[in-house]
Amino acid sequence: MAPIAVLAIILPLTGRTKPAAAPNVAAPSTSGRAADSLRLTEVSDRDAFRRWFTFLAEYQAAIPPAELPAEIKDCSALLRFAYREALWKHDAAWLSQMRLEGTPLLPAVKAYQLPHAPRGARIFRVNDGSDADSYAEFADARTLKNLNTHMLGRDIALARPGDLIFFRQLEQQSPFHSMIFVGPSHFPTAPAADRDWVVYHTGPMGHGPGEVRRVRLAQLLKHPDARWWPVPGNPNFLGVYRWNILGDDQ
Numbered sequence: 001m002a003p004i005a006v007l008a009i010i011l012p013l014t015g016r017t018k019p020a021a022a023p024n025v026a027a028p029s030t031s032g033r034a035a036d037s038l039r040l041t042e043v044s045d046r047d048a049f050r051r052w053f054t055f056l057a058e059y060q061a062a063i064p065p066a067e068l069p070a071e072i073k074d075c076s077a078l079l080r081f082a083y084r085e086a087l088w089k090h091d092a093a094w095l096s097q098m099r100l101e102g103t104p105l106l107p108a109v110k111a112y113q114l115p116h117a118p119r120g121a122r123i124f125r126v127n128d129g130s131d132a133d134s135y136a137e138f139a140d141a142r143t144l145k146n147l148n149t150h151m152l153g154r155d156i157a158l159a160r161p162g163d164l165i166f167f168r169q170l171e172q173q174s175p176f177h178s179m180i181f182v183g184p185s186h187f188p189t190a191p192a193a194d195r196d197w198v199v200y201h202t203g204p205m206g207h208g209p210g211e212v213r214r215v216r217l218a219q220l221l222k223h224p225d226a227r228w229w230p231v232p233g234n235p236n237f238l239g240v241y242r243w244n245i246l247g248d249d250q
Helices: 043-062 075-087 092-097 141-148
Strands: 149-153 164-168 176-183 197-201 212-216 237-243
Touching (some): 075 197, 141 176
Antiparallel strands (some): 176 197
16 A cells, blocks of 8 residues: 555554453552553653544544454544554554654654653553553553543533543443544545544444544534544543553643
8 A cells, every 4th residue: 555645554464463362350440540550741742642643543533444453443442542552653664564764753652652751561550559450551441531531521512632522332342432532533535624523433233343443623513423422411422531651741
């Protein structure tokens, strides 16, 4: 596939160890935030993380469904993939694997370049403990929301690129759902005036695997099913959340 815009990532993760299977996770709470091991203290690192995270998420909506990494099967998998790869060391091996040789890159996150981090690729908190078993490569949407992000509020205007939008649909088998606020698109095919893009995975649809979609926030606010409106009057809308790694970055 030819490069798209500044970056072109071909995403089959050959040669990379697959994320571990879901651990036996205790019911999450919000009390673990202060003890998170990964925190980006430099403004440049927080900006770099946001740019990589949103690009990698948005790109999944741009490629043919057949090229989507096998691990991305639902909304939380999309979050985990983009988060992990944003922090991965973008060395020659990574560039070759992603077919990015010779392509100008976004600035790197300098504080952490996986797998060289305090707990390697175990980057998601899964309980309130302080030992190694409190972190894992896998975390479901509920655990990502409760233990790896913090709530900003229920006003969608609070969202910055890289922030998350969470919903809870009790009538569904997996009630917690997430979307990524991208903001301005990374791709020049999108009108420059459109600065409110959102990316999400639908989850399985019928007998199919579902797909990654990119829509404008203005479109989401007109969704035919009001359960998906990110507005305070919708009880299914949980709010806007920010990754704990970004701290209280404003």
